[in-house]
Amino acid sequence: MADNMDHAAAIRSGSEEGRRLAGTLGAVARGDREAMADLYERTSAKLFGICLRLLGSRTEAEEALQETYVAVWGKAASFDVAKASAITWLAVVARNKSIDRLRQRRPDATAGLEAAADIPDSGASAFDVLEDAQEGERLSDCLEELEDRAGQAIRAAFLDGSSYSDLAEREGVPLGTMKSWIRRGLLRLRGCLER
Amino acid sequence: MSDDRDMPGDDALDRLAGEYALGLLEGDERAGAVRLLAADEDFRQRVARWSGRFAPLLGEVESASPPPDLWARVQRAITPGPLPVPVGAEGSNVVQLRRKVNLWRGYFAAATALAASLALFLVTRPDAPAPAPRPPEAPLVAMMSAEDSAAKLVATYDPVRESLIVTPSAGVEPSPGHAHELWLIPADGKPRSMGLFVAGGPRRMAVPAPMLAELKPDVTLALSVEPEGGSPSGSPTGPVIAAGKLARI
Numbered sequence: 001m002a003d004n005m006d007h008a009a010a011i012r013s014g015s016e017e018g019r020r021l022a023g024t025l026g027a028v029a030r031g032d033r034e035a036m037a038d039l040y041e042r043t044s045a046k047l048f049g050i051c052l053r054l055l056g057s058r059t060e061a062e063e064a065l066q067e068t069y070v071a072v073w074g075k076a077a078s079f080d081v082a083k084a085s086a087i088t089w090l091a092v093v094a095r096n097k098s099i100d101r102l103r104q105r106r107p108d109a110t111a112g113l114e115a116a117a118d119i120p121d122s123g124a125s126a127f128d129v130l131e132d133a134q135e136g137e138r139l140s141d142c143l144e145e146l147e148d149r150a151g152q153a154i155r156a157a158f159l160d161g162s163s164y165s166d167l168a169e170r171e172g173v174p175l176g177t178m179k180s181w182i183r184r185g186l187l188r189l190r191g192c193l194e195r
Numbered sequence: 196m197s198d199d200r201d202m203p204g205d206d207a208l209d210r211l212a213g214e215y216a217l218g219l220l221e222g223d224e225r226a227g228a229v230r231l232l233a234a235d236e237d238f239r240q241r242v243a244r245w246s247g248r249f250a251p252l253l254g255e256v257e258s259a260s261p262p263p264d265l266w267a268r269v270q271r272a273i274t275p276g277p278l279p280v281p282v283g284a285e286g287s288n289v290v291q292l293r294r295k296v297n298l299w300r301g302y303f304a305a306a307t308a309l310a311a312s313l314a315l316f317l318v319t320r321p322d323a324p325a326p327a328p329r330p331p332e333a334p335l336v337a338m339m340s341a342e343d344s345a346a347k348l349v350a351t352y353d354p355v356r357e358s359l360i361v362t363p364s365a366g367v368e369p370s371p372g373h374a375h376e377l378w379l380i381p382a383d384g385k386p387r388s389m390g391l392f393v394a395g396g397p398r399r400m401a402v403p404a405p406m407l408a409e410l411k412p413d414v415t416l417a418l419s420v421e422p423e424g425g426s427p428s429g430s431p432t433g434p435v436i437a438a439g440k441l442a443r444i
Contacts, residue, residue: 036273040266045258052259058424059374059391062268065261069269084247091253092246099218103225136251157217158249159256164219186213187206193248 021086022079029076036073043087044069047094054098054161064101068094095158102161142192150185153178212241216249262425264390267357267401337416339439346437350377350416353399357407359389359416362397366436367418369394373433376425379406380415380438391425392418414441 021042027035047068051061071093079089143151149171156162162170168178214220215228231238335352345366350359359377367375375394378386387409390400402410417438419431426432 037266037270040269044261044265046256048261048265049256049258050253053256058262059393061259062262062265065265066268066272070272073269073273084250088247088250088253092250095253096246103218103221136254139248139251154217154249155252157219158252161218163221164214165221167219182214182217182219183210186210189248190209190213 018085018087022081025072025076025079025086025089026081028073029079036069039072040069043090046087047090050091050094051098053159054095055101060101061098064097065094067097071097099161103163138193142189145192146185146188147181150181150188153182154185154189157182208238209241212238213245216242216245262388262390263403263405264401267403271356271401333443335410335412335441336444337439337441339416339418339437341435341437344434344436346418348418348437348439350439350441352402352410352441356399357402357404359400359402360397361392361400363394367392367394370420372423374421374423374425375436376419376421376431378417378419378431379409380417381409382414386417386431388426388429389416391421410441412440412442415439416441 021039024035024039024042028039044065048061048065051064051068052058055061055064068090072090079086143154145151146154153162153167153171156167156170164175164178164182167182168175171178211228211231215225215232220228232242334354337350339348339350340346346363347365348361348363348367350361352359361377375392377389377392377400379389380386387406389402389406392398392400415438417431417435419426419435420433421431422433
């Protein structure tokens with residue numbers, strides 16, 4: 001496997017690697033199989049890392065990664081270089097596939113229904129942010145401004161795939177308390193990021 | 196910030212979009228958000244905006260190498276053929292094959308004849324993908340077993356699809372916390388992982404391109420028991436429960 005690119009470098013929309021990857025994704029959108037192989041070689045370790053972190057099991061992470069690239073092949077045309085960097089777009093597709101699996105894993109009343117529904121891919125189609133290196137710092141600063149536990153809970157949800165009930169259990173607080181921490185945190189976070 | 200009651204409708208919707216983007220919702224709440232996502236463009240954009248806001252966090256996640264056969268799996272899944280390959284599942288021709296294979300499970304004693312008929316099936320099956328540019332080589336088969344082990348498997352190399360079809364006939368059961376890993380042991384004696392074998396039925400396992408040249412008669416295939424996720428060291432760490440040499444049919 002060739003070296004996977006450095007995420008931070010790729011995310012800088014102006015970087016050469018970022019531009020190259022966006023070009024590759026454009027070729028994939030036109031059905032270019034060689035470009036697809038190139039894309040896989042350059043991004044699979046990053047995306048597998050994301051699937052593995054969220055799912056915890058190699059077998060499931062492999063399946064999620066496969067679904068991710070199949071989805072990318074099918075809808076690379078919806079990638080908009082003006083709205084997101086290619087690596088971010090790919091990373092969010094991988095994360096969405098992993099979360100879909102994670103939430104379908106648990107038996108509950110709606111599991112069957114949910115599995116049957118074709119979950120539309122939000123997030124993969126459009127971003128209204130232009131990321132650059134500063135974007136990450138900005139997010140970290142804003143998360144730090146939140147009350148400790150809300151910031152940590154939001155990070156854990158996004159990076160580890162924790163649900164409300166996971167977080168409430170971990171912190172030893174009632175579900176409703178966790179929900180109100182995070183809901184307050186989300187709106188404050190939005191305010192901070194838009195400042 | 197206010198509590199729920201003072202919240203204007205837009206904020207409530209945006210908050211729900213944030214919760215969905217974070218993946219916090221479960222059960223009915225998640226199902227409701229999924230329905231909204233399908234129906235409401237505004238909600239979809241809100242979720243997309245939240246995903247974009249959080250996306251920089253993914254930069255912190257460490258990379259990990261996927262198994263070498265994964266690219267072949269992706270490639271198969273995106274290659275159009277006479278039968279569509281469902282996402283996240285094996286191709287339906289494999290399902291068909293599995294049915295045939297199931298017919299002769301348990302007849303391990305007659306394995307040679309069976310392997311021969313499987314090979315014939317592989318070469319002649321009607322829904323084979325476009326032929327490889329070079330003429331296919333002969334299929335290979337290995338009967339895998341070991342002393343002190345109930346496990347018995349037949350592994351057949353399908354040169355057309357550059358994959359191994361591994362069919363357990365006995366003694367390979369899924370076990371929580373453990374995985375089965377298939378190894379190729381060439382003349383140099385150093386085992387190379389062919390990937391995890393998921394117990395429960397016959398499996399098609401893509402052969403990583405660099406290992407194709409190693410698949411020849413007298414090379415040993417072995418199945419070991421490893422911790423969940425596979426051998427942490429890259430070499431077998433647990434007991435080998437079945438092994439056998441590849442031979443031409």
